[in-house]
Amino acid sequence: MHRSLHLSHPPEQGHPSDVLPLIEDMLNEMAEAESWPVTLTMRANLILEELVLNTLTHGDTSGLTEIDLELESENHALTIRLADDGSPFNPLTDAPEPDVNLPLAERPIGGLGVYLVKTMGEELEYRREDGRNLLKLVVHPES
Amino acid sequence: MEFSHDRSGDTLVVNASGRVDGSNASDFLESLQGLFDPGDQQIILDLGGLEYISSAGLRVLLMAAQNLDKQNKSFSICSLTESVGDVFRISGFDQIISVFPSVEAAKQG
Numbered sequence: 330m331h332r333s334l335h336l337s338h339p340p341e342q343g344h345p346s347d348v349l350p351l352i353e354d355m356l357n358e359m360a361e362a363e364s365w366p367v368t369l370t371m372r373a374n375l376i377l378e379e380l381v382l383n384t385l386t387h388g389d390t391s392g393l394t395e396i397d398l399e400l401e402s403e404n405h406a407l408t409i410r411l412a413d414d415g416s417p418f419n420p421l422t423d424a425p426e427p428d429v430n431l432p433l434a435e436r437p438i439g440g441l442g443v444y445l446v447k448t449m450g451e452e453l454e455y456r457r458e459d460g461r462n463l464l465k466l467v468v469h470p471e472s
Numbered sequence: 473m474e475f476s477h478d479r480s481g482d483t484l485v486v487n488a489s490g491r492v493d494g495s496n497a498s499d500f501l502e503s504l505q506g507l508f509d510p511g512d513q514q515i516i517l518d519l520g521g522l523e524y525i526s527s528a529g530l531r532v533l534l535m536a537a538q539n540l541d542k543q544n545k546s547f548s549i550c551s552l553t554e555s556v557g558d559v560f561r562i563s564g565f566d567q568i569i570s571v572f573p574s575v576e577a578a579k580q581g
Contacts, residue, residue: 346495353491353524371524371555378526382494429564433541438534441563442527448562472562 330359334398338385338415345385352377352398359402366405366470372449373400373407373468379442380411380420380464389416407468409450412461419455420446420464448472474521475503482513485575489521492529501532513545516578520551525559537569550578 332355336348353374360370377398384396393415401408424443431437447453450466457463473490486507492500508515517533533549540547548570552560560566572578 344495346493349493349495367553367555368558371558374524375526375559378493378528430567433537433568436534436538436568438531438538439527441530445527445559445563 330363330402332359332400336381336396336398338390338393338395345382348381348385349378352381355400359400359407363402363405365402369405369407369468369470372470373409376409376446376450376466376468379446383420383442384411384413384415384418384462388418392416405470409464409466409468411464414461417457418462419457421453421455473500475507477507479509479512482511483516483579484509484512484514485516485518487518487521489519489523491524492522492532493524493526494528497526497528497532500529501535504532504536508540514579515540515545515547516575517547517549518551518575519549519556520553522553522556525556527563530559530563530565533565533569546581548572548578548581550575 334351334355340347356370356374359365381396384393393413396411396413399410420443425440427437427440427444429444449472450468453464453466455462455464473488473492473496475486475488477484477486484507486504488500537547550572551574552571560571
């Protein structure tokens with residue numbers, strides 16, 4: 330099953346998080362049609378939220394005009410492709426790695442989003458091509 | 473997301489259900505903090521009705537846990553759904569916040 334979503338920036342109106350219901354609806358439709366395990370829907374939603382909100386709200390967003398999402402699912406494996414024309418950002422190397430083994434009092438607030446993407450996503454590939462960030466990853470219901 | 477709470481003695485049980493994401497995480501924090509009373513010694517967050525949590529929601533839980541820990545109060549989470557439990561495990565949150573299968577188990581610590 331294949332689905333795609335095109336987001337333009339800046340959004341015509343509203344807040345960056347207004348894109349979240351669009352992502353949720355698209356995933357719920359795929360999940361229902363293909364009886365996805367709940368953990369696949371959850372992981373896919375979390376990964377897309379982190380990556381899209383990261384692109385829309387972090388760093389220099391002045392050159393960003395669009396984000397394209399392509400989703401391809403087969404046998405409960407979901408391949409996600411994201412493309413955006415914002416400033417170069419490689420989530421695999423450009424985000425600090427949080428130490429998830431720290432005790433409660435020392436755990437820093439934040440820094441978890443990209444970590445969760447890298448942990449829940451597999452076969453991650455990033456490249457910068459023709460002024461666009463291209464990210465591909467595969468999500469499974471279990472790791 | 474929706475909240476309800478139940479206080480008996482110095483134990484506060486908060487039920488949070490629905491979805492917590494980048495659009496409502498700050499409301500989640502505000503609602504949660506608004507429910508805490510200085511007399512509460514044991515706070516249990518029942519997430520049995522929580523369908524979705526992203527890192528924005530995890531940040532709120534971490535802030536609440538750290539604040540309550542500093543005040544030497546007991547904070548635990550219970551009744552995680554399968555999908556939220558998966559996120560807890562991967563993020564290591566199940567190692568830093570006490571997680572119980574039910575409200576009753578959380579009350580007994």
